Amino acid sequence: MINRRTLLGLLASTTLSVRIAAASSKSSPAAALDTPGGLPDKPRRVDLAAMGRMPGKRGGTIRMLIGGQRDIRLMPIYGYARLIGYDEALNLQPDILESFETTEDRIFTFRIRQGHCWSDGSEFTTEDFRFCWEDIYNNRELHRGGIPTDLRVDDRAPVFEILDKWTVRYSWHAPNPDFLAQLAAPSPLKLAMPAAYLKQFHARYQDPETLAKLCKKYRVENWSDLQLKMSRTNRPENPDLPTHDPWRNTTEPPASQFVFVRNPYFHRVDENGTQLPYIDRVLLNSSSADIIAAKAGAGESDLQLMNIDFADYTFLKSAEDRFPIKVNLWKRTQGSRIALLPNLNCNDEVWRLLLRDVRVRRALSLAIDRTEINKAVFYGLAHESANSILPESPLFKPEYARAWAAYDPEEANRLLDEAGLPRTHPHGIRSLPDGRPATIIVENAGENNFESDVLELIADHWREIGIKLFSHSSQRDLFRKRVIGGEAIMSVFQGLDNGVPTADMPPRELAPTADDQLQWPVWGLHYLSGGSDGHPPDMPEAIELVDLMRAWRRASTFAEREAIWHRMLQRFTDQVFTIGIVNAALQPVVRSSRLRNMPDKGLFGFDPTSYLGVYLPDTFWLEEEV
Template sequence: MGDSTTRKRRLGWTGLALAFAVMLAACSGGSNGNGASSSGEAAVSSPPASASGEEKTLRIRFYDDPAGFDPATIFRTENESIAFNIYSGLMTYNSQGELVPDLAESWETPDNRTWTFRLRQGVQWQQDYGEFTSADVLYSYQRIIDPAVASPYANEFGNVEAFEAPDPYTVVIKLKSPDGNFLHQVANYHQGQIVKKEAVEKYGDQYMWNPVGTGPYFIESITTNSQIVMARHDGYYKGPAPIGKLVFSIIKDDDTAAIALQNGEVDVAMRIEKTELLQRLEQAGFKLNKLSDRAVNVRMFNESVKPLEDVRVRQAWAHAVDWAGNIEATNPLGQSPTFNILPKWMDVYTDDVPRYEYNPEKAKELLAEAGYPNGFTVTEHIRQVEESDQLEQENLRAVGINLQFEIVEAAQYNKIRNDGTFEVSGRLLPAVNPDTILFSYLHPNNIAPKGMNGARYDNPELTAKLEAARAEIDPEQRKALYAEVQKIAMTDLPYIPMLSANGYWPSANYVLNLALTPLSQVNYYEVDIAK
């Protein structure tokens, strides 16, 4: 992707004005309060009635309260999966996670430093905002780097020297140094998503609930604590999507979501993770729609907090926890063991990194060397305490580390992580570009709250190699530099790779072409319902 060849390639958020709505009523049987009835085990083999009419409707379980859809501030994969279908980027990703053209019809770069994009002509904005042009690209990207916007993705454009629009259908981006991965920065994900200036100005701080893009769907309505309805953008440049409506029902509990799927109240269950539920659904004839090793879940240590600033303490933590055994005991289908912060399928991934096998005695030795023979107490803010969290807590207690949990709501949880005001925390960051993970987690320019380096990690040797890897044109040299970065990171251990998360979006068998990308997103433009 880094050579010099040219490649062709209204709504209102009802917000505080609404009283909390009840969950969607069950379509049959007794309701348990989460939009699903408590009986029924048979798989649904027929599509909903609307599928046989003129407009098809796909009903999807959404597993948390929405947190807004502004690319400058969007957070959490469930929100990003909706935004992926509202917006477009200059590039986008297919179901295999490969970069493909989107709003850019072609592009060229002689040196991985100056990138020239030729835009599609005639692309229409949703909601009658007119034709997409290069001015929209410049506005969107300059908005990301505007300090007043305070986007956590601003540093994704930290290597940009200038954004230029020589004509309505050409964008030129000049970088400070070569970047062979730059096409990822302008793809349909976070900072790469294009917004409409007039819509942002119209809605102000409510734009996050009133997004406007050029993608295949737009948000028609949101009902607090209940559902999100998306409608087809008939003016989408590829043509109208097969499905007219996407109805996302908010069902937070996985068990309840599985029942809703079995009862035919939803057609797709966005993200079910429990092994026993997945086995039950598969036995009942549902498709699991699996993606292996979609992303790595890491334990983050705030290195400005004692005693976590001591690498021996972090390494002791890694040895103290039986990561593989805990996965096997709790969720062997939904998770698998790993020992690197990059997912295994990335082309720059290496397994030549330090490994921290389960060894409580080694953990105790390291704690004693660090001056904590009797351990210490530390707090983790958490959404809810899962069985795996309890097992980690027990493992740590056995070596003297007292891990305490403080349960907080989603908004507070995200704020604590983004501000870097935690002691220990967790994060899962889906990505296709290795720089998205490595720069976000490890580069000092991204130290929270400026970015996702919640560990406040700063190793000049690693930083130099990371920057050199991004600028390196030779693929083998790049891979070697990235391997060195991974080895240093896993030695210093600001983040422990706890598990590799597999993705499952179970669905009825009449749902066609549902594919989960490595970014944990589904392109609903490709999905259909069999008649």
């Protein structure tokens, strides 16, 4: 059998892929690029010189490799067009909006750029906000639970007002400090939708006969499913759906290549007044995830971040001598590159009670030799840490990173003895209260090769304290179902998404607030659903975190929010609700040697940087070949 490293070398040695790549990058622009466009009366001006970059020129095609059709969801994240967004320093500023005003963190007034259009040329006005509010969120056939939880404060919806054609206002009875952060998120809260296009799929505006024909055409059961399908923005599979993103999809799935072309009505310009984006087209080519690193190293991608990892760095760096690529290392922003997540909602009653005992969680963390893992898997370049925030965050304190993260098997053994787990089985394996051997099966999605290496090392560490560890891989959807359904005792995944928060960012990851938090998914579902699903937490420490999260949402000053963040970080790390291993790991980023304005160094993560988003890939441009 050919191993992965051998495969990388074989694929990199061929020149056929390079010839294909060159032909692709020189192809003529699609006819759609010639569509007349326009700018708002007051476009957003990007000062490239102030960012240490240079104005570029329009044109060209860049290629990216994706592991499957679902990865086209990355384009709206990369493009990062938001009503309000973060800059590189993680300060909020208007983007699609011309301006915004806040009063007491509870009244928000938004001003639209006059003359701004959706990508199909239809006018962008407050009608698009009204449609989203009135015809989507307040329609029980589309939103059975009513106004989304993210728009509620103390379970009360805001007052929505249209002040004029260009101005809207949202007012709450109490502060809603995470409202703007939700708008700047990688998957943002939607406030406006292209009404002129979507009304044709809505029962309020379309006759039943036509809706029935459309449902048949698009293979859905009813008009509400039709509306949801045609308006999906997180996976831009509908080429006709207007957007504000820098590039719009022109390819209907299924396909092996997706072509995104420049939005002719994009709202940003450089300091010379040249409309962005500079790049004409982005081609997303599907490939097996296992060979994407090899293809990127062979010059088949002009910009590659996903489906490559630090284990590929040596190979990719050596490919710079053979192919026109440049490889840089960015710092990952997760609270832990890899973390163990004890399922406090698992169905196994014995393990559920044990995992809710903080002594057991602390012991499992203390038994891990993070230095060995760092050296063996991350070449000693990561930082050994609990699952917590990074020094780049203004909220960072060393004690959060150190919490129960030292290697101390003696203390781990003492805690497990104290928790009532005696060593009565062969080879010193401990016994559970019901007599079973203390065996933990760690579920994983099988998407990262290094996970198995880390788990093998942890299995050796835990055996020394009388715990047996086995791993079980399954496809991601099944993996999540097993965890949410309580079938998994423990899982392995990355740690906190946002390891570089500010006090103005919501601390929701530190409390049970979502069903994708694998350490307490049922409690998270209860919060996410507004109490209509799941179960409320019944652990005092978890209840405290939810109360603190709600207190943060009511806080009216920065000092109050900062204090709450620190209380939550202290509780979250001291209680070891998740077991972090290392953070600040390095991520290879591959780009064409012709691609300009892409930073050599950056923070790599989903939230809050949206991977490439805060670095404005619409300002990247291609230098002509010599």
